[in-house]
Amino acid sequence: MSNFILYKEDIDRLNKVMAKLLASASATFVLLVHKDGNLLTHQGFTRSFDTTALAALAAGSYAATRAIAQLIGENEFTVLFHKGKTDSIHISLVDEDTIMVLVFDDRTNQGMIRVESERASQDIRTILDDVRKNEFTDLETATGSKPTHA
Amino acid sequence: MASINYHTREISCKIVYYGPGLSGKTTNLQIIHRKVPKENKSEMVSLATETDRTLFFDFLPLDLGSIKGFATKFQLYTVPGQVYYNATRKLVLRGVDGVVFVADSQRDKMPENLESLKNLEENLREYGIELRTTPFVLQYNKRDLPGIFTVEEMNAQINFYGVPAYEAQAHQGVGVFTTLKAIGKVVIDTFNTKYSSRQTSRRPEPASSTPPAPMPTIPPPPAPVGLHMPPPPAPIAAPESHGSRSGFIPPMPPRPVGPPPAPQPLRPTPPPAVLPPPVAPAPAWPAAAAIPSGSFAPPPPAAPQPIQPRPMTPPQMPTPIPPPPQSAGVQSALVGGYGMDLPPAAPPPAQSIPTLSTTGFAPPPPPAAGVNPIPGLQSSYFQPPQPQQQAPAAPIPAAPRPNAPTFRKGRLDGTMDAKELEEEIARMERELHNALPPVNPPAAAPSVMPPPAAAPAPAARPSEPFQFNPPVNADPAFSDAFLSPEEIRQFQQNSHDYPTQRLPMNPGNGQA
Numbered sequence: 001m002s003n004f005i006l007y008k009e010d011i012d013r014l015n016k017v018m019a020k021l022l023a024s025a026s027a028t029f030v031l032l033v034h035k036d037g038n039l040l041t042h043q044g045f046t047r048s049f050d051t052t053a054l055a056a057l058a059a060g061s062y063a064a065t066r067a068i069a070q071l072i073g074e075n076e077f078t079v080l081f082h083k084g085k086t087d088s089i090h091i092s093l094v095d096e097d098t099i100m101v102l103v104f105d106d107r108t109n110q111g112m113i114r115v116e117s118e119r120a121s122q123d124i125r126t127i128l129d130d131v132r133k134n135e136f137t138d139l140e141t142a143t144g145s146k147p148t149h150a
Numbered sequence: 151m152a153s154i155n156y157h158t159r160e161i162s163c164k165i166v167y168y169g170p171g172l173s174g175k176t177t178n179l180q181i182i183h184r185k186v187p188k189e190n191k192s193e194m195v196s197l198a199t200e201t202d203r204t205l206f207f208d209f210l211p212l213d214l215g216s217i218k219g220f221a222t223k224f225q226l227y228t229v230p231g232q233v234y235y236n237a238t239r240k241l242v243l244r245g246v247d248g249v250v251f252v253a254d255s256q257r258d259k260m261p262e263n264l265e266s267l268k269n270l271e272e273n274l275r276e277y278g279i280e281l282r283t284t285p286f287v288l289q290y291n292k293r294d295l296p297g298i299f300t301v302e303e304m305n306a307q308i309n310f311y312g313v314p315a316y317e318a319q320a321h322q323g324v325g326v327f328t329t330l331k332a333i334g335k336v337v338i339d340t341f342n343t344k345y346s347s348r349q350t351s352r353r354p355e356p357a358s359s360t361p362p363a364p365m366p367t368i369p370p371p372p373a374p375v376g377l378h379m380p381p382p383p384a385p386i387a388a389p390e391s392h393g394s395r396s397g398f399i400p401p402m403p404p405r406p407v408g409p410p411p412a413p414q415p416l417r418p419t420p421p422p423a424v425l426p427p428p429v430a431p432a433p434a435w436p437a438a439a440a441i442p443s444g445s446f447a448p449p450p451p452a453a454p455q456p457i458q459p460r461p462m463t464p465p466q467m468p469t470p471i472p473p474p475p476q477s478a479g480v481q482s483a484l485v486g487g488y489g490m491d492l493p494p495a496a497p498p499p500a501q502s503i504p505t506l507s508t509t510g511f512a513p514p515p516p517p518a519a520g521v522n523p524i525p526g527l528q529s530s531y532f533q534p535p536q537p538q539q540q541a542p543a544a545p546i547p548a549a550p551r552p553n554a555p556t557f558r559k560g561r562l563d564g565t566m567d568a569k570e571l572e573e574e575i576a577r578m579e580r581e582l583h584n585a586l587p588p589v590n591p592p593a594a595a596p597s598v599m600p601p602p603a604a605a606p607a608p609a610a611r612p613s614e615p616f617q618f619n620p621p622v623n624a625d626p627a628f629s630d631a632f633l634s635p636e637e638i639r640q641f642q643q644n645s646h647d648y649p650t651q652r653l654p655m656n657p658g659n660g661q662a
Contacts, residue, residue: 003151003152003153003154004151004152004153004154005153005154005156006153006154006155006156006157007156007157008156008157010157011155011157011158034151034153034245035244035245036151036153036164036244036245037164037209037225037227037245038151038153038162038164038225038245040153040155045575045579047579048579050192050193052192052211052225053192053193053195053209053211056195056209056211056225056227057195057209060197060206060207060241060242063241063244064206064238064241067237067238067241136154136345137156139217139218139219139220140218140219142156142159143156144156144157144159145156
């Protein structure tokens with residue numbers, strides 16, 4: 001069991017990809033959530049939302065759906081879609097530990113969201129592969145940036 | 151699985167309250183949610199049935215102080231207790247960092263306790279986690295009911311691993327925070343152990359196999375009332391690196407595969423020489439109930455200590471940790487958002503950009519040399535409670551394009567520079583969501599801060615284990631005492647007012 005260690009460079013890389021996704025898909029906001037329920041980072045108009053609870057609930061929803069998938073012989077569903085009257089949620093699997101939650105409204109469409117989120121997922125997957133190689137540094141001396149030691 | 155974010159300086163941990171149905175797991179979270187100051191918590195989310203039974207989980211994010219300037223964000227979950235909800239129970243356990251087992255003390259509930267404990271161990275094992283190596287405390291709830299087991303009997307029957315156990319009357323608020331502090335301490339100690347060893351192994355200095363020396367100046371605090379520890383199974387020296395400095399429980403040493411080293415008891419216990427040899431293997435579950443109580447060596451027949459309102463432990467405030475040199479924006483965010491361990495800082499410049507979550511939309515403003523330009527990613531509940539932030543004295547400058555109606559959620563306007571864009575986003579967001587209520591400055595925060603004058607300058611601070619300094623030690627709101635009769639009446643009458651997502655379904659639990 002390894003912990004998830006994020007540095008400023010990782011967050012910046014993730015945010016850049018997610019901001020690009022928001023712009024290209026015209027979504028409202030996007031969350032990157034660990035399957036445990038931890039919010040890793042987010043982009044967009046999230047200030048008035050409880051993103052922590054949203055992340056936990058989305059992870060719970062995904063976990064429940066995964067259990068449903070296994071009941072019918074699938075390993076897991078890679079995409080969840082909840083449609084609302086104006087705002088909808090698109091939850092997609094990024095890698096084995098991470099899901100991405102995209103919230104969008106009626107100014108875009110689901111097809112665009114799916115295409116763009118899949119494109120962004122590939123970039124995020126690459127970044128998360130690098131994140132898993134991160135090592136712990138002393139909290140006391142940590143500056144937020146990735147240490148440059150050999 | 152703890153998550154460490156060096157950028158936002160947060161450490162996230164997941165605590166799960168486990169136990170049989172109707173043992174009081176949700177009540178624990180409700181009491182915590184009720185009593186914790188606003189700046190330390192967010193809304194509690196409860197996925198419950200129409201009959202107020204937990205269907206999926208309850209969720210309460212909580213800030214419990216800091217470690218070396220890193221905010222510790224605990225996410226408290228409960229599971230549905232009924233037997234037939236095992237599928238959802240298992241889902242909630244994913245990535246757990248610590249477990250609180252809430253046991254029902256009533257005699258006729260012991261089979262359910264044992265079944266739930268067995269189920270916990272099975273479910274953890276499916277994630278490759280062993281209960282004996284996981285931070286784990288027990289809570290013996292409903293101590294006010296008639297027909298309950300004594301603490302010694304409870305210890306003998308379900309405390310297989312010699313973990314800290316606490317009495318509680320959750321619906322009256324007794325024992326709830328003691329348990330919370332205990333699991334928080336154990337989780338942080340485990341974190342401490344894990345990463346202290348890594349740091350030691352990476353240092354070029356000769357690595358000592360012994361843990362680093364404890365802080366010598368702070369004596370261990372008095373034992374909390376209601377703590378009942380099983381005696382240690384073997385005379386094991388107290389682990390020095392985990393001296394109980396922060397105020398609540400005996401330390402949880404790292405549990406190797408060998409005999410579980412019991413925490414140092416806070417009560418006088420019989421000499422360890424009379425104790426039986428340690429119980430090394432996990433108990434065989436089918437025979438768990440039949441394990442002779444003598445093998446667990448329950449404590450001497452001390453009369454059950456009546457639970458009384460406990461005088462608040464005086465705060466053991468360690469030496470304040472100086473914040474690392476950062477820009478004013480970062481500094482203000484730390485003080486406001488995580489600053490339980492930091493002295494009050496000067497207010498931020500009036501023109502500083504508030505903390506934004508939208509920095510990815512535009513190139514950040516040109517940073518000064520060595521300065522982090524992004525104040526940090528903030529959850530909405532985690533806004534830095536700066537008194538000046540909501541003050542109208544620092545208005546957003548007149549928008550250069552006041553009539554830009556097309557700029558709404560998700561639309562980018564390329565004619566703005568970065569600063570204008572940030573301001574526009576902030577303004578639009580306020581309008582869209584009816585001008586968010588201003589964030590009140592924390593009322594209790596200054597009271598838990600040490601007087602700056604009394605703080606000696608930490609000039610040459612040796613490398614030390616992480617200090618866990620939860621505000622729960624200092625804030626009376628976290629004290630573990632009886633609720634007043636009026637509070638109990640309000641709680642019982644209004645407990646259904648918690649933000650609960652009532653699901654219009656009947657899970658078939660036999661209650662109509």
